[in-house]
Amino acid sequence: MTTSLDLPVLTPQDFASDQDIRWCPGCGDYSILAQMKKILPGLGIPREKTVFVSGIGCSSRFPYYMNTYGIHSIHGRAPAVATGLKSARPDLHVWVITGDGDGLSIGGNHLMHAIRRNMDLNIVLFNNRIYGLTKGQYSPTSPLGQRTKSTPMGAIDNPLHPLSIVIGAEATFVARSIDTNIKHLGATLERAARHQGSSFVEVYQNCNVFNDGAWDYAKDRKLKAETTLELEHGKPLIFGANRDKGIRLNGLTPEVVELGKGISEDDLLFHDEAAPEPSLAYLLSRLRYEDGFPEPIGVFRSVDAPRYDVLINDQVAEAVKRQGAGDLDALFNSGETWVVE
Structure with missing residues (x-):
């Protein structure tokens, strides 16, 4: 099928590669992959203009399973590789696929700087609170006390909280979703893809082999209405199976309150992404x-700001305008030169 402009109409299957998917049966990664393939056709971006860049880890096999361009880079450096690619080829639609280990341990520095530059990159972090590919060591997001192969007496590192880090680095689009909430996950990925600037999506993703059930409280049908809160722009923070609970500020401190006991929706904190x-x-x-609050899912922040990839190419264009096109041969042979015999 083609459009009136004779451009091919893509389907999710068009974005599926011919590679065997090598994730454990039941892994949450399958859901993220399926939703990614589902939302990409609607963006109207050709496959040859789409690139997935990853580092190391189970999540980082992602580029093999997408029928687009892809770069399986080195541990933690996917944001740096993607920064160079987007700067040199601003016409490309670039995704960074990473995990809590790859992105927040050795890759933490690269992640932070890609975000603060507000590169037009779409960063998806799969958070399963464990090192899966290396068989079950604790990760930067593992909770205190978690027993793993590398922490047999319990983890004693304070865990990192991905969204807090990226918001601190001034990310212009920040969101969270859950692998089993497929409708919400797809909508979140699509919003991230359409954002102009650095978008960051954390996905609560289950590793059913080495950390099964890490997010059960946020997934269980009987619990999730009480343990999660879906953010809606301009709406009060309300949750609960009966929509009878909310969050308000007591000074600068958030607290959970019950509606209808002298408290109305107007008393609650309203979300402003x-x-x-x-x-x-x-x-x-x-x-x-664990502190008695529902955990928000959805879009935390969505704002506009100057983009590094635009500004750097503007500077290049201005330099060429002022000085003319460069000549590498002339540059290499200018100034003081010498020959080593």
């Missing part, structure tokens, strides 16, 4: 189930 000041988004990123 477009707020220029990121303090509200950061506060939401700190809400934890």
Whole structure:
């Protein structure tokens, strides 16, 4: 099928590669892959203009399973590789696929700087709170006390919270979803893809072999209405099976309250994803189930800001305008030169 412009109409299957998928049966990665293939055709971007860049880990096999261009780079350096690619080829639609180990341990520095530059990159971090590819060691997001092969007496590192980090680095689009909430996951990925600037999506993803059930409280049909809160722009923070609970601020401290007991929706905190000041988004990123709060899912922040990939190419164009096109041979043979015999 073709459009009136004689451009091919793509389907999810067009984005599926011919490679055997080598993830464990039941892994949450399958869901993320399926939703990615589902939303890409609707973007209207040709496959040859789409690139997936990954580092090392189970998540980083992703480029093999997409019928697009892909780069399976080195541990933690996917944001750096993607930065160079997007700077040199701003016409490309670039995704970074990473995990809690790859992106937040050796790759933490690269992730932070890609985000603060507001590159037009779509970064998806699969968070299963474990090192899966290397067979079950604790990761930067593993909770205190978690027993793993590398922490037999319990982890003693304070865990990192991905969204808090990226909001602190001034990410212009920040969101969270869950691998089993496929409708929400697809919509979240699509919004990230359409954002102009750095988009970051954390996905709660289950490793059913080495950390099974890490996110059960956020997935269980009987529990998730009480343990998660779906963010809606301009709406009050309401949750619960009967939609009878909410979150308000007591000074600068969030607290859970019950509606109908002298408390109305107007007393609650209202979500504003477009707020220029990121303090509200950061506060939401700190809400934890273990602290008695529902954990927000959805878009935490979506704002516009200058983009590094645009600014750097503007500078190149201005330099050429002022000085003319460069000549590498002339540059190499200018100034003081010498020959080593």
